Amino acid sequence: MNKDKIVLKIEKLSKRFPGVQALQSIDFDLKRGEVHVLLGENGAGKSTLVKILSGSLLQDSGTIFLDGEKVNFFSPEEAQNRGIAMVYQELDLIPSISIAENIFLGRYPLKKLFGIIDWRQVYHEAEKIFKENFNLEIDVRREVKRFGVAIQQLTAIARALSQNPKVLILDEPTSALSPLECQQLFKIIRNLKKRGVSIIFISHRLKETFEIGDRVTILRNGEKVNTLLVKDVSEQDLVRMMLGREADKETVREKTSVGDEILRVKDLTKEGMFYKCNLRLYQGEILGITGLMGAGRTEFAKSLFGVLNPDKGEVYIQGRRVKIRSPKDAIRAGIGYLNENRMEGLVPFLSIAGNITLASLNYICKMGLLMKDKEKSISKRFVDELEIHPPELEREVRYFSGGNQQKVALSRWLCNRSKILILDEPTRGIDVGAKEEVFRLMSRLSKEGISIIMISSEMPEVLRMADRILVMHKGRFVAEYKRGEATQEDLLLAAAGGEKNARI
Amino acid sequence: MPESKGSETQVLTRIKRSIGVFSTLKFVISRVGPLLILLILMFFFSVLSSSFLTVSNLLNITRQSAVNIVLAVGMTLVIIGGGIDLSVGSLLGLSACTGATFVMVLGINPLLGILIVLAIGASMGTVNGVVITKGHIPDFIATLGMMSVARGLALLITGGLPVAGLPSQITWWGIGDLYKVPVPLILAILVSLSGWIILSYTKLGRCDYAIGGNKEAARNAGIDVDISKIKIYAIMGFFCAIGGLIETGRIYSANGLMGEGLELEAIAAVVIGGTNLFGGEGGVFGSIIGALIMGVLSNGLHLLNVSAFWHRYMVGLIIIVVVVIDQLRRRKIIAE
Numbered sequence: 001m002n003k004d005k006i007v008l009k010i011e012k013l014s015k016r017f018p019g020v021q022a023l024q025s026i027d028f029d030l031k032r033g034e035v036h037v038l039l040g041e042n043g044a045g046k047s048t049l050v051k052i053l054s055g056s057l058l059q060d061s062g063t064i065f066l067d068g069e070k071v072n073f074f075s076p077e078e079a080q081n082r083g084i085a086m087v088y089q090e091l092d093l094i095p096s097i098s099i100a101e102n103i104f105l106g107r108y109p110l111k112k113l114f115g116i117i118d119w120r121q122v123y124h125e126a127e128k129i130f131k132e133n134f135n136l137e138i139d140v141r142r143e144v145k146r147f148g149v150a151i152q153q154l155t156a157i158a159r160a161l162s163q164n165p166k167v168l169i170l171d172e173p174t175s176a177l178s179p180l181e182c183q184q185l186f187k188i189i190r191n192l193k194k195r196g197v198s199i200i201f202i203s204h205r206l207k208e209t210f211e212i213g214d215r216v217t218i219l220r221n222g223e224k225v226n227t228l229l230v231k232d233v234s235e236q237d238l239v240r241m242m243l244g245r246e247a248d249k250e251t252v253r254e255k256t257s258v259g260d261e262i263l264r265v266k267d268l269t270k271e272g273m274f275y276k277c278n279l280r281l282y283q284g285e286i287l288g289i290t291g292l293m294g295a296g297r298t299e300f301a302k303s304l305f306g307v308l309n310p311d312k313g314e315v316y317i318q319g320r321r322v323k324i325r326s327p328k329d330a331i332r333a334g335i336g337y338l339n340e341n342r343m344e345g346l347v348p349f350l351s352i353a354g355n356i357t358l359a360s361l362n363y364i365c366k367m368g369l370l371m372k373d374k375e376k377s378i379s380k381r382f383v384d385e386l387e388i389h390p391p392e393l394e395r396e397v398r399y400f401s402g403g404n405q406q407k408v409a410l411s412r413w414l415c416n417r418s419k420i421l422i423l424d425e426p427t428r429g430i431d432v433g434a435k436e437e438v439f440r441l442m443s444r445l446s447k448e449g450i451s452i453i454m455i456s457s458e459m460p461e462v463l464r465m466a467d468r469i470l471v472m473h474k475g476r477f478v479a480e481y482k483r484g485e486a487t488q489e490d491l492l493l494a495a496a497g498g499e500k501n502a503r504i
Numbered sequence: 505m506p507e508s509k510g511s512e513t514q515v516l517t518r519i520k521r522s523i524g525v526f527s528t529l530k531f532v533i534s535r536v537g538p539l540l541i542l543l544i545l546m547f548f549f550s551v552l553s554s555s556f557l558t559v560s561n562l563l564n565i566t567r568q569s570a571v572n573i574v575l576a577v578g579m580t581l582v583i584i585g586g587g588i589d590l591s592v593g594s595l596l597g598l599s600a601c602t603g604a605t606f607v608m609v610l611g612i613n614p615l616l617g618i619l620i621v622l623a624i625g626a627s628m629g630t631v632n633g634v635v636i637t638k639g640h641i642p643d644f645i646a647t648l649g650m651m652s653v654a655r656g657l658a659l660l661i662t663g664g665l666p667v668a669g670l671p672s673q674i675t676w677w678g679i680g681d682l683y684k685v686p687v688p689l690i691l692a693i694l695v696s697l698s699g700w701i702i703l704s705y706t707k708l709g710r711c712d713y714a715i716g717g718n719k720e721a722a723r724n725a726g727i728d729v730d731i732s733k734i735k736i737y738a739i740m741g742f743f744c745a746i747g748g749l750i751e752t753g754r755i756y757s758a759n760g761l762m763g764e765g766l767e768l769e770a771i772a773a774v775v776i777g778g779t780n781l782f783g784g785e786g787g788v789f790g791s792i793i794g795a796l797i798m799g800v801l802s803n804g805l806h807l808l809n810v811s812a813f814w815h816r817y818m819v820g821l822i823i824i825v826v827v828v829i830d831q832l833r834r835r836k837i838i839a840e
């Protein structure tokens with residue numbers, strides 16, 4: 001088998017959306033058995049490019065060759081039939097049906113007799129896929145919406161794998177995964193490579209490029225900057241090509257003086273999710289919480305915010321016991337919560353200005369009337385600071401790229417005047433440049449006396465930003481480190497349950 | 505590459521390009537579509553009937569459409585919030601019958617009677633909202649129940665007989681003029697304006713869009729979903745009462761069967777107007793146009809001596825065409 005055989009080739013591909021040139025005359029090719037990484041800032045056009053390849057968008061002009069033959073995909077089904085499988089950035093799972101049904105949707109195994117769906121087979125196969133690929137045993141009969149983003153991400157990957165594709169497109173598959181699952185995914189990718197499957201891989205974690213990439217293509221503002229062999233480039237080169245300028249210096253978080261206790265959680269428990277969680281948070285502190293998938297971090301946060309109701313335990317804010325039964329109570333008590341899944345937070349039909357100010361309606365309303373200019377000035381500030389692109393306040397949020405949507409979701413809480421901010425995977429899907437901006441904003445807020453709980457699987461980011469780090473394992477806090485006390489290895493070990501032979 | 509393949513892809517490219525043009529066209533049509541349909545209809549009728557495009561007939565159309573406009577504006581608020589209200593026709597009937605009965609049977613002051621009409625509408629609307637939110641009952645089911653309950657009450661109160669002979673202070677709202685402008689038209693304009701202001705310039709309107717667009721997200725942003733929904737249904741009920749007032753004046757009486765079927769007309773107007781039936785997007789303007797389309801259609805067909813049965817047929821046809829266009833546009837957007 002010829003390793004250098006070109007499976008997929010694109011010539012002069014262009015795509016325009018109202019008001020934005022998303023792709024401008026792109027050339028691109030994909031070799032057999034290679035991992036081709038696509039890099040670019042938020043809104044550079046990565047998702048648009050791969051959506052055209054998977055048949056969910058039509059190009060305005062340009063040609064696609066599959067195995068040397070000109071092809072046109074008018075629908076995702078056509079692309080699938082030709083062996084192209086895609087995992088979308090915004091997962092396209094159906095929340096209210098089971099994991100197994102989602103994996104086999106439209107391709108259910110049938111019983112020989114009568115052609116009815118063989119449900120035993122469906123569940124069995126789904127379990128097998130999870131066990132073999134991800135080394136996970138989960139209840140595949142449960143509805144998708146009952147799982148966190150990580151499992152949902154794996155479900156989408158499982159569905160793509162079950163199609164036995166010859167081209168697999170992964171749009172930011174690792175943004176929701178913790179290090180352990182990432183490694184598992186890379187193992188799968190390496191196996192697929194050996195079998196001659198070609199992979200297009202999109203990520204904002206540059207390190208991953210070097211870990212599994214063969215070649216890398218960089219896009220900027222819808223134009224191709226370059227395609228290079230991964231072994232020929234450095235991380236700085238990549239950043240420079242993505243941004244079109246030198247990278248900003250990493251902001252180092254200054255040591256801030258931490259004030260009085262603002263939040264105390266005592267023995268918070270929710271059966272099956274987390275147990276006897278204790279936590280203290282001080283004014284102006286950034287507290288990192290890290291852990292592996294399913295450790296219970298998100299459930300813990302959602303319980304503090306009133307989305308879930310804990311079974312036992314007490315919460316004190318500034319020494320006063322509070323009872324939080326709904327997000328509204330939480331916000332009134334001064335807590336803000338950025339959802340791990342931005343789609344649980346954003347209203348797609350609403351403009352970005354409307355979305356940014358949605359949790360601050362009381363500040364932008366006077367006697368029930370919206371003050372449009374106030375709404376505008378607040379949201380404009382964040383559009384500028386986080387470089388939300390395109391900077392059109394009235395554009396509906398559904399027309400923005402994934403990373404820009406994340407910036408909108410984040411802005412909502414940065415402007416809402418909460419005393420306590422719980423940010424669940426705040427940098428998910430945000431590019432390197434904007435990440436610095438997010439960190440700068442977080443530092444500034446903490447200097448202003450706002451306390452932040454930063455939940456993140458990105459251990460380097462937690463190590464960099466947090467004054468204190470808690471590690472969660474199977475629903476319990478198992479370790480606590482002060483700033484500078486721990487290394488990434490320490491965190492990983494603790495997150496995996498402290499076993500010497502953790503599965504890394 | 506074989507020659508035939510090349511020409512085949514050329515054809516495909518051409519098809520694709522024409523799809524592009526077609527979809528832009530579709531986009532334009534669906535944006536100004538309802539207005540375009542209205543203008544075409546008006547042009548059509550004014551050519552066919554000389555009495556169509558006269559001031560008195562146009563005022564007549566507004567008189568006839570006023571109730572539907574008022575209900576459609578309320579229905580827009582409800583549908584944008586992800587709900588639906590099937591009880592509007594019955595609430596219109598109930599509030600009118602109660603008010604008329606109080607005035608005619610108990611002999612209270614007509615102005616007080618008007619207040620009663622409005623209060624009944626608003627409070628029954630509130631009941632809808634409370635049952636839906638606190639009882640965790642789907643909007644469709646709760647208002648379906650209310651549709652029957654309110655209709656039953658209206659019939660019980662009136663004993664199935666019309667309450668006639670109402671004083672002019674009440675009928676004025678349906679047939680009166682203010683400086684030569686029909687009062688129903690003024691009411692319809694006021695209701696439309698307030699609907700527009702609520703949606704565009706109030707906290708309640710913003711919450712309504714958020715709830716209809718993504719209920720979970722609205723809740724996570726600290727919006728009190730229950731209170732917002734209750735307020736919206738209360739406003740809907742209030743608008744039903746205004747509709748009841750207009751209708752009472754127009755037919756000089758109130759009766760238990762008043763307003764039957766108006767819920768469907770209102771929903772039809774909203775749908776024709778381009779508001780998303782699943783909530784989250786839309787506006788008052790389209791719904792008004794939708795209501796006017798139906799008004800013009802029935803007036804024009806009447807002038808042409810076409811059977812009223814055709815009216816229903818045509819409205820149905822327009823709904824289907826508009827919704828099909830809208831679906832095509834939506835599918836295009838989702839695909840992107």
Ligand SMILES: Nc1ncnc2c1ncn2[C@@H]1O[C@H](COP(=O)(O)OP(=O)(O)OP(=O)(O)O)[C@@H](O)[C@H]1O
Pocket residue numbers: 017018020021022040041042043044045046047048049089389390398399400401402403404429431840
């Ligand atoms: N459906 C749409 N309608 C209008 N504009 C769109 C649409 N989808 C994407 N865009 C615009 O096209 C540009 C490219 O978006 P794309 O999603 O490809 O970016 P991306 O490189 O994937 O970014 P990210 O890293 O944030 O996911 C952006 O400016 C975006 O606003």
Ligand SMILES: [Mg+2]
Pocket residue numbers: 046047048089171401402403
């Ligand atoms: Mg993207």
